[in-house]
Amino acid sequence: MAGYVFRRLVSAIAVMAMVGIFVFLLLRLAPGDPAAIIAGQSATEEMIAAIREQLGLNDPMPVQFIRWVRDMLGGDFGTSIFAGRPVLELLSQRLEPTVSLAILTMILAVTVGVSFGVLAAWRAGGFVDRILTAFSALGCSVPVFVIGFFLIYFFAVRTHWLPVQGYVPIGNGIALWFVHLILPTVALGLGFIAFIARVTRASMLEVLSEDYMRTAAAKGASSYAMLFHHALKNAGVPILTVVGISFAYLIGGVVITETVFNIPGIGRLVVDAINNRDYPIIQSVLILTSGLYVLINLTVDLTYMLIDPRIRY
Amino acid sequence: MQMHKTIRHDVLLDVRSLETHFYGEESVTRALGGISFQIMKGETVGVVGESGCGKSVTALSILRLLPKLTARTVGGEVRFHGQDLLKLSEQEMRKIRGGKIAMIFQDPMTSLNPVYTVGHQIAEAVQIHTGVSRSSALTKAEEMLRFVRIADPERRVSNYPYEMSGGMRQRVMIAMALACSPEVLIADEPTTALDVTIQAQILRLIVDLKERTGTAVMFITHDLGVVAETCQRVIVMYAGRIIEQASVMDLFARPMHPYTQALMRSVPDRRRGRQSRLPEIPGIVPNLRDPIIGCSFAPRCPFAIDICREKTPVLREIESGHTAACWRSEEIVCA
Numbered sequence: 001m002a003g004y005v006f007r008r009l010v011s012a013i014a015v016m017a018m019v020g021i022f023v024f025l026l027l028r029l030a031p032g033d034p035a036a037i038i039a040g041q042s043a044t045e046e047m048i049a050a051i052r053e054q055l056g057l058n059d060p061m062p063v064q065f066i067r068w069v070r071d072m073l074g075g076d077f078g079t080s081i082f083a084g085r086p087v088l089e090l091l092s093q094r095l096e097p098t099v100s101l102a103i104l105t106m107i108l109a110v111t112v113g114v115s116f117g118v119l120a121a122w123r124a125g126g127f128v129d130r131i132l133t134a135f136s137a138l139g140c141s142v143p144v145f146v147i148g149f150f151l152i153y154f155f156a157v158r159t160h161w162l163p164v165q166g167y168v169p170i171g172n173g174i175a176l177w178f179v180h181l182i183l184p185t186v187a188l189g190l191g192f193i194a195f196i197a198r199v200t201r202a203s204m205l206e207v208l209s210e211d212y213m214r215t216a217a218a219k220g221a222s223s224y225a226m227l228f229h230h231a232l233k234n235a236g237v238p239i240l241t242v243v244g245i246s247f248a249y250l251i252g253g254v255v256i257t258e259t260v261f262n263i264p265g266i267g268r269l270v271v272d273a274i275n276n277r278d279y280p281i282i283q284s285v286l287i288l289t290s291g292l293y294v295l296i297n298l299t300v301d302l303t304y305m306l307i308d309p310r311i312r313y
Numbered sequence: 314m315q316m317h318k319t320i321r322h323d324v325l326l327d328v329r330s331l332e333t334h335f336y337g338e339e340s341v342t343r344a345l346g347g348i349s350f351q352i353m354k355g356e357t358v359g360v361v362g363e364s365g366c367g368k369s370v371t372a373l374s375i376l377r378l379l380p381k382l383t384a385r386t387v388g389g390e391v392r393f394h395g396q397d398l399l400k401l402s403e404q405e406m407r408k409i410r411g412g413k414i415a416m417i418f419q420d421p422m423t424s425l426n427p428v429y430t431v432g433h434q435i436a437e438a439v440q441i442h443t444g445v446s447r448s449s450a451l452t453k454a455e456e457m458l459r460f461v462r463i464a465d466p467e468r469r470v471s472n473y474p475y476e477m478s479g480g481m482r483q484r485v486m487i488a489m490a491l492a493c494s495p496e497v498l499i500a501d502e503p504t505t506a507l508d509v510t511i512q513a514q515i516l517r518l519i520v521d522l523k524e525r526t527g528t529a530v531m532f533i534t535h536d537l538g539v540v541a542e543t544c545q546r547v548i549v550m551y552a553g554r555i556i557e558q559a560s561v562m563d564l565f566a567r568p569m570h571p572y573t574q575a576l577m578r579s580v581p582d583r584r585r586g587r588q589s590r591l592p593e594i595p596g597i598v599p600n601l602r603d604p605i606i607g608c609s610f611a612p613r614c615p616f617a618i619d620i621c622r623e624k625t626p627v628l629r630e631i632e633s634g635h636t637a638a639c640w641r642s643e644e645i646v647c648a
Binding site: 124125211212214215216217218219220222225230233234308309310 | 382409412415418425
């Protein structure tokens, strides 16, 4: 177990090194002079030279790379070219909306998706199952921004039940914070609900036909105990896998959702950074997101052991 | 007749004209064609027949554990303590399952939930039917493991099924089934999936525990040898019907249905010697999707005459306590 975690951490470092090289080269391999790209079209020669000096682009590449990595390990992710402030500071300001949205979306997707999938498997071919099939086709195929605008139109613009856009920090009142996050969470979550529900259904269907389910019935277990106690834990490994994958995909969805609902999160920061060619921000977000993926994967793999005692590393 | 330990009025389980159908894409399989039998208090009844003759379906129909979408019991009654089990609500039925009537299955390798400890799984049965606390249910589970003679029960109780052998898992199944002192234990081929040496151990265990608890046992098997060792009475099934019923002694001494006779000849017998070829029953079991006219065994029966192919023989008492469904039982009994 400890050996496994150690091996995984070593491979995580290898993965991060690859990501680092790629992200580093992203700026250097882009056609043209990075300093000129950063400075924009109306820049003067002096401005470009200043940027080149500021970014250390005159040094040999390996030197630049080592300096960049060393700075990041020391917690210095560089300075935003556009805002002129440390990237880490900008990121931390934008963290709360994004984390709020991501966590609420995952809670919604897992609870609704798993229960929906369990019910559909229990009554396979029945009413819930057919609703799920229709719903999941919709949830998987309609993009987040379309769902988002639909929700805004019906639940905010027409009925005034919920706020149209914007974000209220949790410090300004949890109710207000929650109300503002309902529509973005639903818009972002629908696809994941559909995805998780489908996998749950398939995995449960397989488990429900196992001999030990008949044993459970023969000892007088209730339908609830059969489904959620006996079957769900056995169906858990594939479900956990897609939950992990969903979490990773979530990051991409967050960018779009934050734009649609005008939420000042990291997604918006990245979109703005791409528009402004603010490379330090883009690079930092790429590195941190990759690190998050690696961490999620490791967590998921270790959680398998809690679900299935036969899995040992 | 010292053989009959039980007397008529101690009927525990009374199955009457039980009829179960399986529904396929475009056909209906009449898996049980209306079978009737009784199980007396504390008695061990063997149910014998080839694969697909309806032995397991009978057991699953009694406990209403058939797959809901594809199978339905369309007729008959299962009387138990004056109630018809087929008419109970699902909730009332759950109290019967594992409480008054318990069941163990053929394959112990797949019949236990792999992600819970065996102690947990036995304790669950105890908790469902007695409502005791978790910790006393686990104590009971440990007690049950000792009862089925698993060595080191204190440690085994927190083992997962994958940490146990097949024989041990079947002991766990038996412990789980007997944990709530059921009045009837249905054992569906409990030794078929096990090694021969383990088979004997499990058989002995079931017989022994039955003696100690007084539980009636419905022993489903395709092995006549097992029946001879464990049962008092035998029911022989063929193509979804009961074709012969008698005490073990009577059945082995004077089989009255040609199918039973053929079945006995196909059991290896040491006295016959190695040279002789084991006789098999020619032909195949009829397809239960098609309506059967006449006796279902007639196409394979060496004694079949015209009436056998035209009219279905009913189960009738040929000698006291010995019934058979054959037009020619009296003629062939000594043949």
